[in-house]
Amino acid sequence: MAVKIIGTGSYLPKNVADNHFLSTIVDTNDEWISQRTGIKERRLSSGSKEGTSFMAVEAAKAALENAGVTAEELDLIIVATVSADSFVPSTSCYVQGEIGAIRATCFDLNAACSGFLFSMNTANAYLEMGMAKTALIIGAETLSREVDWSDRSTCILFGDGAGAAILRKEEGEGGILASVTGSDGSQGDVLTCKSRGIQNPFYKSKRKKDYIQMEGQAVFRFAVTTVPKYIKHLLKKTGLEADDIKYYVLHQANRRILESIAKRLKVDMDKIPMNLDHYGNTSSASIPILLDEINRNELLEPGDKIILSGFGGGLTWGATLIEW
Numbered sequence: 001m002a003v004k005i006i007g008t009g010s011y012l013p014k015n016v017a018d019n020h021f022l023s024t025i026v027d028t029n030d031e032w033i034s035q036r037t038g039i040k041e042r043r044l045s046s047g048s049k050e051g052t053s054f055m056a057v058e059a060a061k062a063a064l065e066n067a068g069v070t071a072e073e074l075d076l077i078i079v080a081t082v083s084a085d086s087f088v089p090s091t092s093c094y095v096q097g098e099i100g101a102i103r104a105t106c107f108d109l110n111a112a113c114s115g116f117l118f119s120m121n122t123a124n125a126y127l128e129m130g131m132a133k134t135a136l137i138i139g140a141e142t143l144s145r146e147v148d149w150s151d152r153s154t155c156i157l158f159g160d161g162a163g164a165a166i167l168r169k170e171e172g173e174g175g176i177l178a179s180v181t182g183s184d185g186s187q188g189d190v191l192t193c194k195s196r197g198i199q200n201p202f203y204k205s206k207r208k209k210d211y212i213q214m215e216g217q218a219v220f221r222f223a224v225t226t227v228p229k230y231i232k233h234l235l236k237k238t239g240l241e242a243d244d245i246k247y248y249v250l251h252q253a254n255r256r257i258l259e260s261i262a263k264r265l266k267v268d269m270d271k272i273p274m275n276l277d278h279y280g281n282t283s284s285a286s287i288p289i290l291l292d293e294i295n296r297n298e299l300l301e302p303g304d305k306i307i308l309s310g311f312g313g314g315l316t317w318g319a320t321l322i323e324w
Contacts, residue, residue: 001169001170001171001172002169002170002171002172002173002174002175002176003123003124003127003128003167003168003169003175003176004167004168004169004170004172004174004175004176005165005166005167005175005291005322005324006067006068006069006166006167006168006170007063007064007065007066007067007068007069007165007166008062008063008066008163008164008165008166008288008291008292008295008296009058009059009060009061009062009063009064009065009066009163009164009165009292010059010062010161010162010163010164010285010288010289010292010293011055011058011059011062011161011162011163012043012160012161012162012279012289013043013044013045013046013050013055013160013161014043014046015043015044015045015046016041016042016043016044017041017042017043017044017159018030018040018041019033019034019039019040019041019156022152022155022156025149025155026149026150026151026152026155026156027152028152028156033156036254036256037156037157037254037255037256037276038254038255038256038258038274038276038277039156039157039255039276039277039280039281040277040278041277041278041279041280042158042159042160042278042279042280043159043160043161043278043279043280044144044159044160045142045144045145045160050142050160051085051142051145052081052083052084052085052091052140052141052142052162053084053085053086053091053094053095053098053140055140055142055160055161055162055285056079056081056091056094056095056138056140056162056164057094057095057098057099058162059138059140059162059163059164059285059288060077060095060099060136060138060164061099062164062292063136063164063165063166063292064099064136064166066166066295066296067166067168069134069166069168071099071100071101071102072100072101072102072103073103073134074101074103074104074134074135074136075103075104075105075126075131075132075133075134075135076104076105076106076123076126076127076131076132076134076135076136077092077095077096077101077104077105077106077135077136077137077138078092078106078107078108078109078119078122078123078135078136078137078138079091079092079095079106079107079108079109079119079137079138079139079140080108080109080110080111080115080116080118080119080137080138080139080140080284081108081110081115081139081140081141081283081284082110082112082115082141082143082146082193082283082284082313083140083141083142083143083145083146083283084108085142090106090107090108091108091138091140092106092107092108092138093106095136095138101136104136105132109122111181111183111284111312111314111316111318112191112283112284112312112313112314112316113251113253113281113283113284113286113310113311113312113313113316114181114251114284114310114311114312114314114316114317114318115139115283115284115312116137116138116139116163116284116285116286116287116288116308116310117179117181117287117308117309117310117318117319117320118181118316118318119137119138119139119284120137120165120167120176120179120308120320121179121181121318121320123135123137123167124167124176124179127167127168127169128169133168133169134166134167134168134169135166135167135168136164136165136166136167137164137165137167137288138162138163138164138288139162139163139164139282139283139284139285139286139287139288139289140161140162140163140284140285141160141161141162141282141283141284141285142160143158143159143160143212143281143282143283144158144159144160146158146193146211146212147211147212148211148212151211153214153216154211154212154213154214156280157253157254157280157281158212158280158281158282158283159279159280159281159282160282161279161282161285161289162285162288162289163282163285163286163287163288163289163290163291163292164288164292165288165291165292173323174302174303174322174323174324175322175323176320176321176322177238177305177321177322177323178234178237178238178320178321179234179318179319179320179321180230180233180234180318180319180320181316181317181318181319182226182230182316182317182318183314183315183316183317184314184315184316185314185315187218187222187315188313188314188315189215190214190215190218190219190222190313190315191212191213191214191215191219191312191313191314191315192210192212192213192214192313193210193211193212193213193313194207194210195210196209219253219311220254220256220257222311222315223253223254223257223261223311224257224260224261224264226311226317227250227257227261227309227310227311227317227319228261228264228265230309230317230318230319231248231261231265231307231309231319232265233319234307234319234320234321235321238321240305240321242265242266242267243267244305245267245271245305245306245307245321246271246300246304246305246306247271247272247273247294247299247300247304247306247307248261248262248265248267248271248272248306248307248309249273249287249290249291249294249306249307249308249309250272250287250308250309250310251281251286251287251309251310251311251312252274252275252276252279252280252281252282252286252287252289252290253276253281253286253311254276254281255274255276255277258272258274258276273290273293273294273299274290275289275290275293283312284312286310287308287310291308300324301324302324303323303324304323304324305321305322305323305324306321306322306324307319307320307321307322308320308322
């Protein structure tokens with residue numbers, strides 16, 4: 001028996017904010033953004049109806065259709081997000097209600113940009129233990145709600161969107177072969193987005209709405225050392241070489257980060273697909289959106305080995321080796 005990805009889906013808003021558009025909002029330009037990040041444009045929500053929950057539902061529907069699975073067959077739904085529309089109900093419960101997954105256990109998970117990988121590993125554990133047979137995992141973000149649009153150091157980076165995958169335990173070989181995750185809370189301050197201040201009879205916070213804040217250089221250093229380290233860990237654990245992997249499906253944060261990772265792994269950039277030029281950093285949604293593109297473009301064949309890997313606030317990181 002093996003836990004396999006049997007379907008993928010994604011959803012992206014139609015609104016396109018390219019670098020020239022951003023130059024009318026903040027002091028920046030296309031050359032400055034492109035050279036530092038590789039991002040040319042990003043998708044932004046059209047309003048309250050096109051929030052995290054809506055995008056998660058649309059990605060879920062696409063994944064179910066791609067997998068040939070009905071919502072009633074789902075035993076588990078996990079949504080990874082840092083930008084939920086509400087604290088309660090969870091985004092996963094909203095998705096359950098909208099698609100009619102009446103049998104599913106549902107919960108949300110927050111591991112920032114590593115969230116989809118953490119969700120995949122959690123779902124894998126449920127399936128391996130026999131607690132579920134079919135799982136829906138989603139990464140969905142409306143980061144445009146969490147960004148200070150007067151701060152050019154952050155507003156140029158992020159976009160909105162959702163990606164999803166269906167996992168099922170089936171007979172046969174392949175599927176998820178190995179995984180690793182980790183966290184380092186001592187570096188949590190380098191990437192933050194705080195919640196509302198405390199308001200109760202004993203304390204009245206004066207803190208205003210907080211936005212995403214990031215120490216870019218610290219995040220860069222963390223990413224280019226941690227991601228290659230744990231990818232190499234998976235390769236060593238499974239007896240594979242870097243060239244045995246068809247694609248490295250990595251978190252889409254910054255082109256320079258991806259190029260540095262390729263250099264440290266000693267692999268060609270052809271093995272590291274990118275879509276960040278069109279979508280920017282969509283946090284937990286970036287890996288499943290990219291995976292869906294690869295899948296729907298029929299770039300994967302049975303037996304192909306891929307590694308999904310990412311990093312995010314917390315700080316967190318993860319890597320998963322899959323045989324398609």
